[in-house]
Amino acid sequence: MKETITVDKHVYEQMQAELISLRDRVKKLEDAYQKTEAQDVKCQTCNLSHNFADNVPGIIYNFQIQPNGNISFPYVSSGCQSIWEVSPEVVQQNPDILFDMIYPDDAAILQKIFIESAQNFQTWECEFRITTPSGKQKWLQSFSKPEKNTDGYIVWYGCIVDITQRKVTEANLRTIFDSVYDAIFIHDLDGNIIDVNQKMLQMYGVNYQEAINLSIATDYSSPDNPFEELPEIWRTVIAGKSKLFEWKAKHYTSGKIFDVEIFLRRINLNGRDLILANIRDISEYKQAEFKLKELNQELELRVRKRTQQLVDTELRLTRLTDNVPGMIYEFCLQADGNKSFNYVSDGCKLLWEIEPQQALENSDMLFELIHPQDIALVNQKIVDSAQTLQKWECEWRIITDSGKAKWLKGISEPRMEEDNSIIWCGCVIDITKEKISQEQVEQQQLFLQSIWEGVDYGIFVLEVLEAGKEFRFVDFNPAMAKNAPMAMASMLGKTVTEALPVEMAAIYNQRYRDCVTKGKTQYFEETFELNDIQTWWLIAVTPMRDIQNRIYKLIVTTTDITQRKQIELELSQKEEQYRHIFENVSDGLLINDLETGLLVKANPVACDMHGYSPSEFIGLHPTVFIDSDYHYLFQQFSQEIQQGKKFYAQAVDVRKDGSKLDVEIKGTSCTYNGKLHGLTVVRDISERKRNEIKLQKQTQELKKALGTLKRTQAQLVQSEKMSSIGQMVAGVAHEINNPTNFIHGNISPAIQYVEDLLKLLGLYQNCYPHPPEEIAAFIEDIELYFIQEDVIKLLESMQEGTRRIREIILSLRNFSRLDESEYKEVNIHSGIDSTLMILQNRLKEKPNSPEIEVIKKYALLPLVKCYPGQLNQVVMNILVNSIDALDEYNQKRSIESINNKPSQIKISTELISEQLSEQWIAIRIADNGLGIPQAFISKLFDPFFTTKDVGQGTGLGLSISYQIIVEKHGGKLYCNSKIGKGAEFVIEIPVSGR
Structure with missing residues (x-):
C-alpha cells in the first residue's frame, strides 16, 4: 500500500513552479548538448529528474493542447498508477481516460478553469473528485502554469496530488504552518504583517503580538541593506512574480545581524490577495559559500559553461526536495556491501536531528538511531529489495539524540547500476501521529467492544x-x-x-x-x-x-x-380513581387557568350548582357567575394561589337564571396538562347561611337566659371546628404524603441515573470529540454544556423541595391531632415546632407586615403525658394572639422603629419542680410588642372577652386554652406583661399528667 503524503498547498505550488523550471532547464540542456560529449551529463540529469519525479508523492505531468483542439500527455509520472489506477502509458495513448473519471459536476468547473488558463496564461489550480476503475472516490488537487511553445501548442507543466486525507486533516494545517523549517511572514498588499509562524518568533526573538505590530524594514532588518530596492521588489511580487533574494536580518532582542534568504510570492488565501514570505537563516550557508567560492574560483573558468545548468538544476532540486515533507534521499549499496548516501535533503535534520552533511559523510549515523528491535527488519527489507529489485517499503522506530521516539516510513525504488551497485531513490516521512492515531483507534475499538459485551x-x-x-x-x-x-x-x-x-x-x-x-x-x-x-x-x-x-x-x-x-398502568388506574372522585364528590370542583382566569374543567356538581350544562360552563370567566360584590375575591384567589398559598373565602355566586347562592370557597394549586392551575372546592352553604341567621336570632333572644349554655355551646363549636380542621388537615396531609414520598424516593436514584448518563456522555465526548454536524448542531441548540452543569442542581433542588414538603406534612400530621382524645406521652417540642410550621405564613415578611423572628430555647425535657392535640391548640391560640398583637403594634410604628426593634417571639421550655415527688414543665411564649394593660390581664381568660375589632376575634381562644390547661391537664396558664415591653404567657403542666 502506497503512503499518501499531505503537505501544505503553498509547498506544492512552489514544487510545481520549481518542476516547471526544472523541465525547462533539462530541455535546454538536452538541446545544447545533443551532439556533444556532454550527452552523458544530460542523460544522468534526465535520469535523476525522472527518478525524483517518480518518487515524489503524486503525479508530475506535461499536458498540451494543439491549435486544432487535440489534447495529449507527453509526460506522466508513475504516480498515475497509484492515484488514477491507470498506467502512464495508457494515459499517453488515451488522454480522455483521466477526464472520464472526473465527477460530472467537477468536470464542468475543470473545463472552465482550463479555458481561462489557456486564455490568460495564468497559473491553473483546481480541486476535483474522481472515481477510479475500482470504485474508489478520491479528492485530487492539480497545479499547473501554461505557456505557448514555438509550434503554437499550449503546454502545461504541473502536478496532481491526492488530497483526500488533507480534506480530513485541514484542521491541522496550522500545526504544519508552525512546524515548517523556515520562518514565514504573511502580509497584505500594503506590507502589513497579517500572520507569522513559530519559527519566525524564534528566529527574531519576539512574541506573536510584537511580530504583528513591528515592521520588517525598521525592526527586523540591518541598516546595511539596500532598502532602495524594496519598492521595486514589492511591486514585482504584487504583479504576480515570485522574488528570491538575500537580506541581512536583525534579531529584535539582541540586535544580532544574520543572513537570511527571502522568497516572496503573491498568494490568494480565502479570496484575499496576500504576500507570503519564506525566510531561511543562511548564516552557515553564507560562511560555507564564501569558502566554496575560494575553492571553486580556479575551477569555474573551465567548467562554467558545462556545469552552470547542472548547478541551477541542482539548486532547484534542492529547494524542491527541501520543501517536501520528510527526507528525500539517494542511498547506495556497493557490490562489496558498503553503504552510503549520495544525497540527503534538509528534512534529515527535522526527522533524525542530524545535519544532511553528517549523514552523507557517515551513513551509519542514521542506522545507529534505529530502535534495536527494528534494525534487523530494516536491514532485511534492504536485502530483499536488493535481491528482487522490488520496491523497498518499511516502517520502523528511531530514538534521536534528544531522546525523542519517532515512527518513520520509507519508500523507494531500487535500480541496478553498471558497477553492480544498487541505488535507491526515495523518501522517508514521520508517521508518529498516524501510529498514535492507529493506537487510539484500537483502544476505541476495545472500549466499544467492552460496551457491546457489557x-x-x-x-x-x-x-x-x-x-x-x-x-x-x-x-x-x-x-x-x-x-x-x-x-x-x-x-x-x-x-x-x-x-x-x-x-x-x-x-x-x-x-x-x-x-x-x-x-x-x-x-x-x-x-x-x-x-x-x-x-x-x-x-x-x-x-x-x-x-x-x-x-x-x-x-x-x-x-x-x-x-x-x-408503573404507567398503576398511574392510569390512579388517574381513573381521581377522575371518579372528581366526578362524584359532593362539592363542586373547578379548575381555572391562572393566566386567563377561564374555567378549563368542572365536575357535574359544579355545573348543576350554577345551572349550566358542562359545555356552557367550561370556558366561562369566574366573574360571570360570581356576584359583582365579590369579584375582588377572584383576583385575590389568583394572587395567593400563584404565591403557593391556600385560599378560603365565603362569597355569593349567581346561577344562570340569575338566582343567587351562598358558597364556601377553598382554593389551592394543581398541575393540569403540565401547567400550574387553580383548583377550587365550591360548597353550597345557602341552607347553612339561612340556619345561621335563624340561630343568631334565637341566640339574641336567649342571650341573657342561656348565657352559661351559650358559653359551653360556643366552646363545643370551637372544639368541633378544630376537630374538623384536624381531620381535614390529616386527610390532606395523607393525600399529599403518598405522591410526595413517591417523588422523594425516586429522586435519589434519578440523580444516580443522571450522573451515570453524564459520565457515559463524557466518555462519548472523549471518544468522539468531533461529532457529526447534526449532533453538534443539536448540542448547541439544547445548550448541552449548560444542561450538564444544571441538571444535577435541578434534581437536588427538587429533592430539597420534597424534603420541605415532607416536613410540612409531618407538621400538619402533628397539628392534626387536635381531635385526639388519647391521653399519652409525647414530645412537647415536636408539637410546638409543628404549630410554628402551620403559622409560618403569618410569621414571614409580607408587603404590609415585617417578618416576625421566632427565637427558640428548648430545655432537655422528658416525654410529657397529655392530650397532644389540645395542647397544640393552646400553643396555637397563644401564638396567634402574639402575632396579631405584633402586627397591630407594627402598624403604628415607623420603619426606623421597626428596624431598631424587630418583632420577636421567644419560646422557651424548662423543667420545674413544684413538689419533690413530682416534676412539671413550663412553656413560655413571649413577644416584644406593646404589652397588655393590667386592667385586661384579669379578664383575658373570660369567655368572649376580646380587645380586637368586631369580626377579628371571638374571645374564645384563651378561654378554651385556659380550660384545656387547668381543667383537663391540672396545670396553670397565666400572663405576665409590662406596657412597652411585651407580654408573656406561661403554661405549666405536670410531666406525669393530672
Missing part, C-alpha cells in the same frame, strides 16, 4: 440489502442472546424474511424500511411473553452510513421497559 440491553446489527428492501442479521451482543424470545444464533446470516414468521417479518421489514427512508432513529414498543410473563420492550432502530453517506447497516437496541409500563 451493556445489559440487547443490541443486534442488520445489513441493509437491495437498497433498503431487505435486511440480514449479521451480529448480536451477549445481552441480546440472553434476553431474546428466540434463538439469535440460528438467525445469523439469514434475512428477516427467512428468520421470522411471514406476518412478523412483514411488520419488522416495514419498520426497518421506514428507518432507511427517513434516515434517522426510529422508536417503537413491542410486547412478548417470556416464561409466561408479559414483558414490554422499547426498540430503537438507528441507521449507520458509510463514507458515501449511504445507509448500509441498522443498529437495533432493545430495552426492557416492563417496569415502566407497570
Whole structure:
C-alpha cells in the first residue's frame, strides 16, 4: 500500500513552479548538448529528474493542447498508477481516460478553469473528485502554469496530488504552518504583517503580538541593506512574480545581524490577495559559500559553461526536495556491501536531528538511531529489495539524540547500476501521529467492544440489502442472546424474511424500511411473553452510513421497559380513581387557568350548582357567575394561589337564571396538562347561611337566659371546628404524603441515573470529540454544556423541595391531632415546632407586615403525658394572639422603629419542680410588642372577652386554652406583661399528667 503524503498547498505550488523550471532547464540542456560529449551529463540529469519525479508523492505531468483542439500527455509520472489506477502509458495513448473519471459536476468547473488558463496564461489550480476503475472516490488537487511553445501548442507543466486525507486533516494545517523549517511572514498588499509562524518568533526573538505590530524594514532588518530596492521588489511580487533574494536580518532582542534568504510570492488565501514570505537563516550557508567560492574560483573558468545548468538544476532540486515533507534521499549499496548516501535533503535534520552533511559523510549515523528491535527488519527489507529489485517499503522506530521516539516510513525504488551497485531513490516521512492515531483507534475499538459485551440491553446489527428492501442479521451482543424470545444464533446470516414468521417479518421489514427512508432513529414498543410473563420492550432502530453517506447497516437496541409500563398502568388506574372522585364528590370542583382566569374543567356538581350544562360552563370567566360584590375575591384567589398559598373565602355566586347562592370557597394549586392551575372546592352553604341567621336570632333572644349554655355551646363549636380542621388537615396531609414520598424516593436514584448518563456522555465526548454536524448542531441548540452543569442542581433542588414538603406534612400530621382524645406521652417540642410550621405564613415578611423572628430555647425535657392535640391548640391560640398583637403594634410604628426593634417571639421550655415527688414543665411564649394593660390581664381568660375589632376575634381562644390547661391537664396558664415591653404567657403542666 502506497503512503499518501499531505503537505501544505503553498509547498506544492512552489514544487510545481520549481518542476516547471526544472523541465525547462533539462530541455535546454538536452538541446545544447545533443551532439556533444556532454550527452552523458544530460542523460544522468534526465535520469535523476525522472527518478525524483517518480518518487515524489503524486503525479508530475506535461499536458498540451494543439491549435486544432487535440489534447495529449507527453509526460506522466508513475504516480498515475497509484492515484488514477491507470498506467502512464495508457494515459499517453488515451488522454480522455483521466477526464472520464472526473465527477460530472467537477468536470464542468475543470473545463472552465482550463479555458481561462489557456486564455490568460495564468497559473491553473483546481480541486476535483474522481472515481477510479475500482470504485474508489478520491479528492485530487492539480497545479499547473501554461505557456505557448514555438509550434503554437499550449503546454502545461504541473502536478496532481491526492488530497483526500488533507480534506480530513485541514484542521491541522496550522500545526504544519508552525512546524515548517523556515520562518514565514504573511502580509497584505500594503506590507502589513497579517500572520507569522513559530519559527519566525524564534528566529527574531519576539512574541506573536510584537511580530504583528513591528515592521520588517525598521525592526527586523540591518541598516546595511539596500532598502532602495524594496519598492521595486514589492511591486514585482504584487504583479504576480515570485522574488528570491538575500537580506541581512536583525534579531529584535539582541540586535544580532544574520543572513537570511527571502522568497516572496503573491498568494490568494480565502479570496484575499496576500504576500507570503519564506525566510531561511543562511548564516552557515553564507560562511560555507564564501569558502566554496575560494575553492571553486580556479575551477569555474573551465567548467562554467558545462556545469552552470547542472548547478541551477541542482539548486532547484534542492529547494524542491527541501520543501517536501520528510527526507528525500539517494542511498547506495556497493557490490562489496558498503553503504552510503549520495544525497540527503534538509528534512534529515527535522526527522533524525542530524545535519544532511553528517549523514552523507557517515551513513551509519542514521542506522545507529534505529530502535534495536527494528534494525534487523530494516536491514532485511534492504536485502530483499536488493535481491528482487522490488520496491523497498518499511516502517520502523528511531530514538534521536534528544531522546525523542519517532515512527518513520520509507519508500523507494531500487535500480541496478553498471558497477553492480544498487541505488535507491526515495523518501522517508514521520508517521508518529498516524501510529498514535492507529493506537487510539484500537483502544476505541476495545472500549466499544467492552460496551457491546457489557451493556445489559440487547443490541443486534442488520445489513441493509437491495437498497433498503431487505435486511440480514449479521451480529448480536451477549445481552441480546440472553434476553431474546428466540434463538439469535440460528438467525445469523439469514434475512428477516427467512428468520421470522411471514406476518412478523412483514411488520419488522416495514419498520426497518421506514428507518432507511427517513434516515434517522426510529422508536417503537413491542410486547412478548417470556416464561409466561408479559414483558414490554422499547426498540430503537438507528441507521449507520458509510463514507458515501449511504445507509448500509441498522443498529437495533432493545430495552426492557416492563417496569415502566407497570408503573404507567398503576398511574392510569390512579388517574381513573381521581377522575371518579372528581366526578362524584359532593362539592363542586373547578379548575381555572391562572393566566386567563377561564374555567378549563368542572365536575357535574359544579355545573348543576350554577345551572349550566358542562359545555356552557367550561370556558366561562369566574366573574360571570360570581356576584359583582365579590369579584375582588377572584383576583385575590389568583394572587395567593400563584404565591403557593391556600385560599378560603365565603362569597355569593349567581346561577344562570340569575338566582343567587351562598358558597364556601377553598382554593389551592394543581398541575393540569403540565401547567400550574387553580383548583377550587365550591360548597353550597345557602341552607347553612339561612340556619345561621335563624340561630343568631334565637341566640339574641336567649342571650341573657342561656348565657352559661351559650358559653359551653360556643366552646363545643370551637372544639368541633378544630376537630374538623384536624381531620381535614390529616386527610390532606395523607393525600399529599403518598405522591410526595413517591417523588422523594425516586429522586435519589434519578440523580444516580443522571450522573451515570453524564459520565457515559463524557466518555462519548472523549471518544468522539468531533461529532457529526447534526449532533453538534443539536448540542448547541439544547445548550448541552449548560444542561450538564444544571441538571444535577435541578434534581437536588427538587429533592430539597420534597424534603420541605415532607416536613410540612409531618407538621400538619402533628397539628392534626387536635381531635385526639388519647391521653399519652409525647414530645412537647415536636408539637410546638409543628404549630410554628402551620403559622409560618403569618410569621414571614409580607408587603404590609415585617417578618416576625421566632427565637427558640428548648430545655432537655422528658416525654410529657397529655392530650397532644389540645395542647397544640393552646400553643396555637397563644401564638396567634402574639402575632396579631405584633402586627397591630407594627402598624403604628415607623420603619426606623421597626428596624431598631424587630418583632420577636421567644419560646422557651424548662423543667420545674413544684413538689419533690413530682416534676412539671413550663412553656413560655413571649413577644416584644406593646404589652397588655393590667386592667385586661384579669379578664383575658373570660369567655368572649376580646380587645380586637368586631369580626377579628371571638374571645374564645384563651378561654378554651385556659380550660384545656387547668381543667383537663391540672396545670396553670397565666400572663405576665409590662406596657412597652411585651407580654408573656406561661403554661405549666405536670410531666406525669393530672
